[in-house]
């Protein structure tokens with residue numbers, strides 16, 4: 001059921017409105033009431049209300065590369081409308097979501113597998129391709145979920161350092177492609193650096209490597225990239241290459257807490273991976289994700305705000321004369337010159353949480369992009385924090 005509340009009335013009466021300051025210490029923010037969304041001109045208003053709630057809920061969270069604006073009002077509405085499905089498994093909605101993701105990625109539906117967050121794709125890939133003891137090859141540092149899971153399985157992980165510019169060193173990775181490797185993992189843009197491998201270079205590498213072993217390309221931050229030369233690797237799946245692409249609803253779609261992700265691969269690879277899933281995604285989250293993927297207006301809003309916030313931080317770090325990676329994602333990797341933990345503590349005292357250390361970069365800090373207002377506030381305290 002769609003709420004009869006107007007959006008403005010809703011803002012006045014819920015925790016996203018001005019009354020949000022009444023939240024008790026330690027209490028979870030109240031769940032916002034349904035919002036009827038019909039006026040796209042209100043996006044800025046809505047985003048401001050979300051931001052007010054964000055501040056009431058505690059420090060500005062700049063540590064996990066989440067979307068500071070959360071899910072779109074349309075996704076919020078879809079999830080609320082789905083409430084009466086809470087006692088049923090979500091299989092029908094997940095089928096609809098799979099079709100929606102296929103359309104969004106430009107691939108046939110049988111090339112898509114919806115999972116409980118994209119971390120599940122990474123674990124499933126380690127199981128599918130490493131189960132019989134094959135090695136994993138990846139860059140270092142990169143998103144650790146897959147390599148760490150593989151190591152817990154007892155697999156050998158070959159880690160190839162990034163270049164000085166924090167980009168994947170594909171020549172070195174090629175040299176490390178020994179016959180025992182059963183899966184190559186490439187994160188593009190890379191986490192924690194945000195760097196991109198130029199399209200043609202990555203494409204050549206993936207195509208030639210995939211002739212020998214499957215390649216998983218993690219595109220969690222795909223939607224934040226504004227560089228016109230960037231292209232997804234999904235077309236290689238359509239061409240029948242031995243490639244798996246990962247995407248998630250956690251980033252620009254704002255659903256990190258709802259746990260939806262997906263894999264894109266040839267149907268035979270999807271069928272192999274399907275056997276290793278660990279459960280069925282959440283029904284209400286699936287309904288929100290269907291609305292989120294369709295809401296290109298919200299995605300564009302979040303992409304634009306992210307680019308604005310990223311530029312505020314990039315320019316400030318440059319003015320401070322600090323090194324930083326060239327980020328195409330919703331975070332920047334900054335040279336602190338002092339231990340990451342010291343920076344974390346200094347910024348926590350100013351009400352900002354930032355990323356942990358990523359060995360071997362023990363004096364760098366990964367800062368997620370919050371709202372432009374948060375980034376303006378952050379850069380005011382950053383010089384002192386980096387001197388701490």
Ligand SMILES: Cc1ncc(COP(=O)(O)O)c(C=O)c1O
Nearest residue numbers: 117118119143191220248250261
């Ligand atoms: C590169 C990358 N891949 C995958 C994930 C997993 O995201 P999720 O499980 O929320 O979809 C993350 C999370 O931050 C990430 O940075």
